[in-house]
Amino acid sequence: MDSSRRKFLKIAGISAVAGIGAPSALNMLMKNEVQASSAGGEHGAQTEAHGEQGGHGAAPTGKRYGMVIDAVKFHENQGLAEKCIAACHDYFNVPNFGNKKDEIKWLWQMPFTNAFPGDESHYKKDDRTHAMQFMVLCNHCDNPPCVRACPTKATFKNADGIVMMDFHRCIGCRFCMAACPYGARSFNWRDPRGSKDGVPFIKKVNPEFPTRMRGVVEKCSFCDLRVKRGLQPLCVEATGDTKAMVFGDLNDPNSEVSQVLRARFTIQRKPSLGTMPSVFYII
């Protein structure tokens, strides 16, 4: 009696372990498969990498979006950078807390030595380079360390090369922020929907894009939803005819961005780290 009970418990225990383990292992395999392909659809951005629905059988798009930022044009057109930043931050409901500690930013300006640290040889560059400000944002790396670090796939890479955030899955561990060599990520240290002294942190809420809750990470999304509809990212659109920013498919040799990259000398931020950034700079 006793030995049969023990046997039963053994079998029950083993099957329980297997029962818990197998589905998640299977899920893992399936997800990897889905990640390799791409998906369309309304909510493609949220679902394709997670593989909860859709995606099966769709061919890879072969796209890799990238951007060239002409720092000289920004230098010559004073106020242009601020216009781009406002276009981005207003649309995406990026809050302004009025202090550095809680700061959230998707797109901002930095001097040369901060944007390109380690490029010591450039210290002796011309005065103009040192006077210039450089627009910095998420580099949408081809080999993103943040995606590698994220323990929940809340940050993931789309088939078109855009590195995305799922605000609903993020557990707020901030491993991605430690992993990002570019400081491109921000964390909602407090409720961005709140206000201080009657002044809301988000001046005017744009209903087209969700506000975030506290405790999650956010960053530039290369305006993936606009890009899917064939539009340019908001910052690029804000540069108008100046061509201070050029956006497009790096894999298409005929795209404007590829042509600029062939014609001009450009640099990337920290290329030695092997992250393969998709943002290039003309200095």
Add this chain to the structure above:
Amino acid sequence: MLEKSLKGNLGYWAWILFLLGIIGVGVICYIVQYNYGLGATGMSRDVTWGVYISQFTFLVGVAAGGLMLVLPYYLHHYKDFGRITILGEFMAIASVAMCMLFIMADLGQPMRALNVVLHPTPNSMLFYDMIVLSGYLFLNVVCGWVVLHSEYKGIKYPNWVKPLIYLSIPWAVSIHTVTAFLYCGLPGRHFWLTAILAPRFLASAFAAGPCLLMVIALIMKRTTKFDIGRVAQDKLVTIIGYAALLNFFFLGCEIFVAYYSTIPGHMHTLDYLYFGLTDHVTGVTHNNLVPFMRASLVLGFAGIALIFVSRYLKSDGLLAVSCILIFVSFWIDKGLGLVLGGFVPNGLEQITEYVPTAVEIGITAGVWATGFFIITILYKVAISVKLENEGTA
């Protein structure tokens, strides 16, 4: 067996009450943080991990340090450690519990913590950290409890725990290795990006863990009839001494590589930690951690010297002091400098300093108190069983 923890003298209950009080403060602070968000801490966009993650890192080491008590007994049949292996295992349980609490305290969305299990991500080191930590907790709970319970019943422990005990030995190494991999695999964080990080973690762990155990053992020697014995004590001194020396040797290797190569990224954080780092844009020198890090060096070397002197003099008092010195030294080194330093300068070569808030310190104290509470209960049970057995034998 657990009922043994319900019988104690006034001192025991006062200590329990004291710990519960601090835990209460921690709970209140956590409610404040939960309602406001992690902005209630001193962390910022640039320093995204603070005392929670640094305590976590240090305590993984304390947990792994239990290995130094288990390994000699079970692998080398070093009989004099027979009485203290259980203490090592129980210390590991309390440490891992604290680690898990610190991780939870650090999450922006703690209610979503299970996403790590629901969406397993084998490319993330945190995924493996979750596996090795919960595995280590399981192994120590099972091994520790079963062995002690057998002793309580006056029988030899069943054979099926033996493989688990053997498994727990490499597993202890794995928890601290994987924890080091959280840091040393990140591109662009030069201070962490070193292959020697995992060995350095292990060296400090094998000193800090036994140090804490030794202090507790010496306290118990005074307050109870439980004495781990002179031989075991002396052996622990050897283990602590060599592990602590190894830790400083590894630190020295880091310092050599940074300052001989003079690669700026490699020097920056060490400059910040030991001398202060000047922001070349603003001209301001930042040196919050300098007094702590220098104190860590002084305390560490003093502790190593004194621990060997204490063995020569057979002085328990001096032994306790030297263990405390080494423990505090390594707590500063790993529980403050290592994690906080890694964020200075940030990826844009800016310097932001971090100072924990009162709420943050309250939560940290609460978690430590929880750990000591667990240790107290488990040790109380363990030594009650052991003393009872020895009394009847």
